[in-house]
Amino acid sequence: MSIPLESAPRAGDSLMLNGRPVYFLAPLPVMSLPDDPLLPPELILQHDEVTLDLGQGKADRDLAFQTRFVIFILYLFGAIFIAAGMQEGELDSLAFMLTLALLSIVMLAALLGFGWQVIRRRRRPTIRFNRQRRELCYRDAVSGAPRFVPWESVVAYVHGGTALGATAIGRPIKMEDHSLRLAEYQAHDGLLHNFYQGEGYMVVNFSLENWEAIRRFMEEPKENWLRVDPLPDSQGFRRRRRELWQRFKSNPNKRWLHINLRDYSESWLTMGGYYLFHLLTWWQLPYSVSAWYLRLAVLSPWPDAVAEWSQPLPKSQWAQPSKQYLEARAAFLMTQQAV
Structure with a gap:
């Protein structure tokens, strides 16, 4: 311009x-x-x-969050359709097919959105x-x-x-x-x-x-x-997880129910919540998606x-x-x- x-x-x-x-x-x-x-x-x-x-700015750092949002949508719609199909105690074939179709549409939309973001960012x-x-x-x-x-x-x-x-x-x-x-x-x-x-x-x-x-x-x-x-990628996620686990193991004053959102290593509760959250959001997949985006659209070779x-x-x-x-x-x- x-x-x-x-x-x-x-x-x-x-x-x-x-x-x-x-x-x-x-x-x-x-x-x-x-x-x-x-x-x-x-x-x-x-x-x-x-x-x-x-x-x-945020456009280059939000892919992990966006991937988790898509995973949440998959959980939400899957639960809704399964619950609707099991009203009579079992999941009929029509409800099962509709669930698969809807989840496929969500995944296709996510892939198209990812491709569009890559194209737009490369410009x-x-x-x-x-x-x-x-x-x-x-x-x-x-x-x-x-x-x-x-x-x-x-x-x-x-x-x-x-x-x-x-x-x-x-x-x-x-x-x-x-x-x-x-x-x-x-x-x-x-x-x-x-x-x-x-x-x-x-x-x-x-x-x-x-x-x-x-x-x-x-x-x-x-x-x-x-x-x-640091940029959100799978390598950084593994490094931060190892550092957190080492701090937790070496902490002699670990508590059971203490909550400190700045340092999860201070209690069993926050460490359990940390691992549960990442397991439910498919472990390092969001960071892998972010790394693919950075490699394809952001950190292209000079x-x-x-x-x-x-x-x-x-x-x-x-x-x-x-x-x-x-x-x-x-x-x-x-x-x-x-x-």
């Missing part, structure tokens, strides 16, 4: 685009939040010492940031070729929109919606070319926190980076040029902040201290 602008955007500017408010955070990404964000940045897929991959490719080169890379929407953009020239802004919802009684309502967007401004045509749109939040500060997570990775030492939750660009550099070759950036950052920090 391209948006015409009368002049080049600057951090701190605000204007109306297509009738909706916009607040620019960059170019020159000097603006930062004084405190740690409230929520872990879900839009970050993974990062290491060199690169950070930016995804689509919104992952963005990669390289802190040593001070650049980011994204795939061009038309050609699919990688484009490399200097970090200090990236246009970041929060876009105010409208999200549709419904009340508990089904009455439609409209809510404010704020999303982080990334773009390139090209002076020769005066257009702002958007290449990334994050998920929307009703609270504008959550979008600012997402930007802060990216900025800290690119600008600050590792000890200031924000914690990123072209060779990007793989080479992502390799670590000797520290002597790291790109350095520009003089303009350093002056703007110093001025911003002085303003913050004055406040």
Whole structure:
């Protein structure tokens, strides 16, 4: 999507685009939040010492939950039809066939939904940031070729929109919606070319926190980076289960009926509930589905040029902040201290 602008955007500017408010955070990404964000940045897929991959937030992390929801629907409809067919004490063949047909329809719908999510996500490719080169890379929407953009020239802004919802009684309502967007401004045509749109939040500060997570990775030492939750996959599930079981075995003060939802290893009750829940939701299948989705739609291999660009550099070759950036950052920090 391209948006015409009368002049080049600057951090701190605000204007109306297509009738909706916009607040620019960059170019020159000097603006930062004084405190740690409230929520872990879900839009970050993974990062290491060199690169950070930016995804689509909850859309990339919800497949395990959605799979459990489908399993719950299978249980629910299966129980309803079996109970209806056994009203006279036995399950007749018609009720059995209807149960199988309905469960097959639910499974087919789930598979079609999974395929549609994969196709839709592949149209919104992952963005990669390289802190040593001070650049980011994204795939061009038309050609699919990688484009490399200097970090200090990236246009970041929060876009105010409208999200549709419904009340508990089904009455439609409209809510404010704020999303982080990334773009390139090209002076020769005066257009702002958007290449990334994050998920929307009703609270504008959550979008600012997402930007802060990216900025800290690119600008600050590792000890200031924000914690990123691991992606939900089968390997992570097995690791977390082993760690939980080891904590439970080594806990000398285990209780029988104590409930602590932050640490299941403190009692027999919560450990039993943990294992029962995962057995009823088919153990690691939801995480396997999530891993398939990530492999097919999210973590697809980068072209060779990007793989080479992502390799670590000797520290002597790291790109350095520009003089303009350093002056703007110093001025911003002085303003913050004055406040």
